[in-house]
Amino acid sequence: MDHAGFIFASYIAAFGGSAGLAWYAIRRGRALGRQLPDEDKPWI
Amino acid sequence: MQSPAGTEAGTEAGTDGRTGNRTTDRHTNGNEDSAHVATTQTPPTASGSAHRAAGSARAGTGTRFTRVLGVLTIAALAVLALFALVLSPPDVVQGESVRILYAHVGTVWVAYLAFIVTAVASGAYLWKRTSSLTWDRIAGASAEIGVLFMAITLFTGSLWGRITWGTFWVWDARVTTTAFLFVTYVGYLAVRGLGGTHEQRARRSAVVALLAVLEIPLVHFSVRLWRSVHQDASVAGSTDVKLDDEMLFTLLLGTVAFTMMYVWYVLHRQRVLAMEDALDDKGLDLALAERRNEGLEARDMTEGTTR
Amino acid sequence: MDPAAHPDGGVAVVELADAVAVLGRFPALAGVDLTVGRGEIVLLRGPNGAGKTTLLRLCAGLLPLARGTGTVVGCDLRTQREAVRARVGLLGHANGLYGDLTVRENVEFWGATVGATTHEIDASLERMGLAARLADVGVSRLSAGQKRRTALACLVARRAQLWLLDEPHAGLDAAGRDELDLTLRAAVAAGATVMVASHELERAGSLATRIVDVVAGQVQEPSA
Amino acid sequence: MNDPSPVTGTSGHVATGVWRTARLIAGKDLRIERRSRVIVNQVLPFAALVMVLFAFALDNDDVLLRTAPGLVWLGTIFSLLILVQRSFAVESADGALDALRVAGVNPAGIFLGKSLALAVQLVVLEMLLVALAMVLYQAQLDAMGAVLLVTTIAPATTGLAFVGTLYGGLAAGARGRETLLPLLLFPVVAPVLIGATRATEAAFGAGSAAIDEGWPWVGVLLVFSALFGVGGTLAFGPLIEE
Numbered sequence: 032m033d034h035a036g037f038i039f040a041s042y043i044a045a046f047g048g049s050a051g052l053a054w055y056a057i058r059r060g061r062a063l064g065r066q067l068p069d070e071d072k073p074w075i
Numbered sequence: 076m077q078s079p080a081g082t083e084a085g086t087e088a089g090t091d092g093r094t095g096n097r098t099t100d101r102h103t104n105g106n107e108d109s110a111h112v113a114t115t116q117t118p119p120t121a122s123g124s125a126h127r128a129a130g131s132a133r134a135g136t137g138t139r140f141t142r143v144l145g146v147l148t149i150a151a152l153a154v155l156a157l158f159a160l161v162l163s164p165p166d167v168v169q170g171e172s173v174r175i176l177y178a179h180v181g182t183v184w185v186a187y188l189a190f191i192v193t194a195v196a197s198g199a200y201l202w203k204r205t206s207s208l209t210w211d212r213i214a215g216a217s218a219e220i221g222v223l224f225m226a227i228t229l230f231t232g233s234l235w236g237r238i239t240w241g242t243f244w245v246w247d248a249r250v251t252t253t254a255f256l257f258v259t260y261v262g263y264l265a266v267r268g269l270g271g272t273h274e275q276r277a278r279r280s281a282v283v284a285l286l287a288v289l290e291i292p293l294v295h296f297s298v299r300l301w302r303s304v305h306q307d308a309s310v311a312g313s314t315d316v317k318l319d320d321e322m323l324f325t326l327l328l329g330t331v332a333f334t335m336m337y338v339w340y341v342l343h344r345q346r347v348l349a350m351e352d353a354l355d356d357k358g359l360d361l362a363l364a365e366r367r368n369e370g371l372e373a374r375d376m377t378e379g380t381t382r
Numbered sequence: 383m384d385p386a387a388h389p390d391g392g393v394a395v396v397e398l399a400d401a402v403a404v405l406g407r408f409p410a411l412a413g414v415d416l417t418v419g420r421g422e423i424v425l426l427r428g429p430n431g432a433g434k435t436t437l438l439r440l441c442a443g444l445l446p447l448a449r450g451t452g453t454v455v456g457c458d459l460r461t462q463r464e465a466v467r468a469r470v471g472l473l474g475h476a477n478g479l480y481g482d483l484t485v486r487e488n489v490e491f492w493g494a495t496v497g498a499t500t501h502e503i504d505a506s507l508e509r510m511g512l513a514a515r516l517a518d519v520g521v522s523r524l525s526a527g528q529k530r531r532t533a534l535a536c537l538v539a540r541r542a543q544l545w546l547l548d549e550p551h552a553g554l555d556a557a558g559r560d561e562l563d564l565t566l567r568a569a570v571a572a573g574a575t576v577m578v579a580s581h582e583l584e585r586a587g588s589l590a591t592r593i594v595d596v597v598a599g600q601v602q603e604p605s606a
Numbered sequence: 607m608n609d610p611s612p613v614t615g616t617s618g619h620v621a622t623g624v625w626r627t628a629r630l631i632a633g634k635d636l637r638i639e640r641r642s643r644v645i646v647n648q649v650l651p652f653a654a655l656v657m658v659l660f661a662f663a664l665d666n667d668d669v670l671l672r673t674a675p676g677l678v679w680l681g682t683i684f685s686l687l688i689l690v691q692r693s694f695a696v697e698s699a700d701g702a703l704d705a706l707r708v709a710g711v712n713p714a715g716i717f718l719g720k721s722l723a724l725a726v727q728l729v730v731l732e733m734l735l736v737a738l739a740m741v742l743y744q745a746q747l748d749a750m751g752a753v754l755l756v757t758t759i760a761p762a763t764t765g766l767a768f769v770g771t772l773y774g775g776l777a778a779g780a781r782g783r784e785t786l787l788p789l790l791l792f793p794v795v796a797p798v799l800i801g802a803t804r805a806t807e808a809a810f811g812a813g814s815a816a817i818d819e820g821w822p823w824v825g826v827l828l829v830f831s832a833l834f835g836v837g838g839t840l841a842f843g844p845l846i847e848e
Contacts, residue, residue, distance in 0.1 A: 042160065045227050057135065063347060066354060075138075270781070282776075294797055297801055495706075
């Protein structure tokens with residue numbers, strides 16, 4: 032494949048960025064969820 | 076059991092001040108720590124709810140819907156990678172570099188969608204009849220993922236441009252506007268972090284988001300006018316992609332997959348932000364109860380000595 | 383001559399019933415009942431964070447009334463906060479003065495926000511003892527006490543009918559405190575009403591016509 | 607409680623209008639500047655210094671002549687940052703901005719007044735920079751060019767003043783305002799930089815630009831100025847309200 036480096040770099044940025052953001056949201060959510068009672072979580 | 080512990084906390088606060096207690100509250104992460112917080116720091120008035128907090132097993136921000144959505148998103152992204160990198164053919168004109176566009180178009184679409192949502196949610200917050208901090212949190216969550224995807228877009232776009240045009244950057248109206256949008260929303264996130272009450276943060280950032288809506292068309296228009304004077308605005312137009320069905324499908328798939336990712340993130344993040352706000356309020360409640368205890372004790376003491 | 387004097391001595395200047403004010407989610411005032419009549423100097427006494435500052439800010443129309451009812455200088459705290467703000471003067475930790483302008487220019491500026499006449503400006507300077515020597519001195523060259531007096535002259539020029547003073551004695555030396563007390567007595571003699579939050583209990587206590595305890599966001603009159 | 611407005615009496619408070627408030631605030635700001643001379647003694651020399659530094663950096667008469675318009679407006683925008691910071695440092699030094707809010711002074715009036723004072727200071731600055739460009743970079747200006755230049759400076763200046771006041775008020779009193787302000791301000795003033803530079807190029811005849819090419823840019827500047835004038839008048843209250 033021509034330009035394989037550029038193409039893979041693009042997908043690493045896109046997928047890696049998404050995964051990093053998702054991981055951050057989940058981790059932060061769990062950390063906060065432990066400190067709060069269920070009344071403060073209307074989605075449960 | 077609860078009540079004596081609470082009084083103890085109150086006495087402690089009387090000598091030590093309550094800021095120390097609030098900091099420990101912030102730093103607790105582990106399970107045993109939160110249990111500790113619940114028993115020793117709970118004032119008598121809030122003991123019931125805190126008891127449940129210690130026993131809460133349901134951590135996290137997931138629901139059945141977001142879990143299903145999350146799995147589907149991962150699947151869609153995997154299929155996207157398969158089609159984009161393996162199954163779809165190279166473009167007649169552009170060759171392999173067209174593969175970058177499958178990721179590029181999806182993220183740029185999400186970035187613009189995110190900023191539209193931020194603007195609409197900000198408007199909804201400022202409009203009295205729909206005003207709610209939930210709108211503010213949606214606006215913030217949306218801007219966060221928008222800024223990240225905008226950065227990814229600029230990165231993938233400049234790689235694609237290097238292959239296609241031989242340069243990482245062109246002063247095309249679309250590209251320039253996108254870059255300005257990126258900087259503007261970085262500024263928006265900085266304004267969200269300024270502090271103050273939740274309402275202050277919400278109103279300030281909502282006004283900034285609406286001002287950004289004012290700014291962006293102006294930037295776009297002036298850059299376009301500028302490039303048209305210089306007569307070289309047509310770089311972007313010269314490399315049109317001839318899409319066959321497979322490529323069109325991959326492009327659509329990319330857009331759908333990243334949009335699902337966006338929805339998933341905003342749902343989760345909005346809940347995280349709600350919990351951050353709630354935790355702030357909880358800290359204040361604790362502080363208030365301690366303060367009241369402190370006040371009552373101080374009064375008992377002075378009355379005891381004078382009588 | 384005196385813009386603040388009105389022939390209505392019987393009317394309460396501040397009237398709060400079960401007033402609750404919230405900072406964020408924090409009920410800083412948890413049900414305050416308080417009536418202040420014209421010409422009173424009320425001392426708010428209480429520990430730090432008991433709600434003294436919040437009470438003053440509520441009376442200044444800076445905070446919304448979360449529950450309860452309240453009128454200040456005849457205007458409803460729920461519906462007429464703008465009007466309240468224009469009629470009361472709040473002096474917090476900062477003086478709100480422009481250091482590069484003279485005393486007179488500062489007083490003129492704040493007076494002009496309510497359309498005060500030159501005559502009224504002169505009168506307010508006179509009343510604070512600033513007319514003769516200090517009027518044309520730059521504010522940045524004044525002592526702390528003189529700055530406080532200038533800030534009070536601005537309140538007079540703004541035709542403030544209710545003066546809300548948050549720790550006015552802080553940062554003043556003995557002479558400055560004496561000056562301030564004289565100033566407040568003069569203001570009351572001229573028809574204003576004063577609420578003072580202060581730590582300087584002895585100092586402010588001799589000044590006050592009434593002492594009110596603020597404890598945990600509530601107000602108690604000390605039993606006589 | 608029975609009598610809704612007993613205390614007001616005959617000397618009821620005159621609700622001062624937006625324009626009166628604006629004139630009052632602008633007059634106060636300009637008087638403070640006349641007293642303190644911070645801008646004359648510090649900002650104008652800074653701007654002149656920037657023009658000299660540009661000449662050192664570019665080191666070529668042809669390039670300087672061609673880029674003179676852009677350098678004039680870059681110098682203006684850098685100085686704008688300092689002017690805005692000064693404008694709000696005056697207010698927050700002793701809590702005067704809070705006092706204005708407490709006094710119930712019309713926020714639209716504050717916005718317009720501070721913008722007006724800022725615009726006056728900017729015009730002085732721009733005239734200095736244009737004069738320097740003509741002296742240092744040999745920029746030429748004929749009669750038609752001068753007309754175009756004046757027509758450009760008017761909306762560009764008001765636009766910059768509106769945006770500067772708006773974001774200056776937002777950043778005033780915030781932690782890290784020195785760094786926050788440029789982050790907010792620079793992206794927004796980009797259309798002014800582009801538009802005013804192109805129009806000034808036409809006025810100077812730099813890079814063989816004709817006078818006619820300048821006028822569409824005056825239109826862009828007018829739209830910018832009008833939008834942020836209206837937007838700022840509406841938004842300033844909520845931004846500085848607690």
